[in-house]
Amino acid sequence: MRQATVYIDSEALQYNLNRVKQLAPHSKIVSMVKANAYGHGVKDCLAALSATDAFGVACLEEALEIRQLGYTQPITLIEGVFSEDEMTQVIEQKLECVVHQNQQIEWLITHKERYNALGLKVWVKLNSGMNRLGFKATEIIEVIQRLKSHDFTCVLTMHFANADSDHPLNEQQKNQFLQVKQACEPILASCCNSAAIYKYPELHFDFVRPGIMLYGATPFADQNVHALDLKPVMSFEAEIIALNKIQANECVGYGSTFTATQPMNIAIVSIGYGDGYPRAYIKPNFVAINQQLVPMIGRVSMDMIAIDVTHIQAEIGTKVELWGKSRLVDDVAAANGTIGYELLCRLSQRPKRQVT
Numbered sequence: 001m002r003q004a005t006v007y008i009d010s011e012a013l014q015y016n017l018n019r020v021k022q023l024a025p026h027s028k029i030v031s032m033v034k035a036n037a038y039g040h041g042v043k044d045c046l047a048a049l050s051a052t053d054a055f056g057v058a059c060l061e062e063a064l065e066i067r068q069l070g071y072t073q074p075i076t077l078i079e080g081v082f083s084e085d086e087m088t089q090v091i092e093q094k095l096e097c098v099v100h101q102n103q104q105i106e107w108l109i110t111h112k113e114r115y116n117a118l119g120l121k122v123w124v125k126l127n128s129g130m131n132r133l134g135f136k137a138t139e140i141i142e143v144i145q146r147l148k149s150h151d152f153t154c155v156l157t158m159h160f161a162n163a164d165s166d167h168p169l170n171e172q173q174k175n176q177f178l179q180v181k182q183a184c185e186p187i188l189a190s191c192c193n194s195a196a197i198y199k200y201p202e203l204h205f206d207f208v209r210p211g212i213m214l215y216g217a218t219p220f221a222d223q224n225v226h227a228l229d230l231k232p233v234m235s236f237e238a239e240i241i242a243l244n245k246i247q248a249n250e251c252v253g254y255g256s257t258f259t260a261t262q263p264m265n266i267a268i269v270s271i272g273y274g275d276g277y278p279r280a281y282i283k284p285n286f287v288a289i290n291q292q293l294v295p296m297i298g299r300v301s302m303d304m305i306a307i308d309v310t311h312i313q314a315e316i317g318t319k320v321e322l323w324g325k326s327r328l329v330d331d332v333a334a335a336n337g338t339i340g341y342e343l344l345c346r347l348s349q350r351p352k353r354q355v356t
């Protein structure tokens, strides 16, 4: 059988959740499990994340899936709802949703009596400069006053556009958030994703919202997971399926982009972009065999890649780590001009999945 397998390490997930607890001991943890738990498989991750306080998802469907699996923790819908009908379901199911535009507020107020929404927690989003979702600082205070007057419990929330770097917008976003928070006291607050959890301990407030750090990938371009004391949760593995000896001037793969300059041993591995392995290849890229990095050569095909095994012991059936504990997903991403988040989320259905 073709070997292409995604292994999920539940203990690593628990370890990383514990790291969040160490870093933000006074905040509740909203574990972000949107997009199928960043591609890790929401069902398996929920089981390993049982010690979290709440879950964060992008939309109602993702929240309902969690409820159907039997989990009763609070769930926040970070993009809010997309229709009036969805708002009634949010209220009925006692989900917590972000509101970021006036129509959502009207739906909330219209339906609160019918579904007994008294005290329902509502996350009110401040657009502090990212200009994606949210009310501007000039309008949000009135929105919050209105929701409070209807007995909703408000959580003031925002998202940093550059928490992973030292961009000047960070200070502006932070100051706006603090000013609005002060004007709306008493109010619950939440503004930290993974990068901000590390960077801004003074902004942890009531709820932190870790995503990528739970899965053991880095939110920062200049700090890897070892420096952050996180453990990679996913290992993506395949096998060597063929070995070839080639001579100088022979080429490998589609487009003949690689030409040997001397005799070499190459191995073909059962993985390709049809499994979700990236094809972009803008910088030299590697896989790992027995914890040793091994260079890739030529183009990534739909089902196969080629690697240079001239200097290592390799046989048909030898296991190859595409990413995991030895070859970090963030390094594969950097070699392909993207971020670990994207590679994790866009794996295809083809690799088998196994939880350890």
Ligand SMILES: Cc1ncc(COP(=O)(O)O)c(C=O)c1O
Binding pocket: 032, 078, 158, 159, 192, 193, 194, 195, 209, 210, 211, 212, 213, 219
């Ligand atoms: C509103 C919000 N909060 C938290 C997160 C988690 O971010 P990260 O995965 O960088 O920790 C995201 C991710 O996209 C988000 O959109």
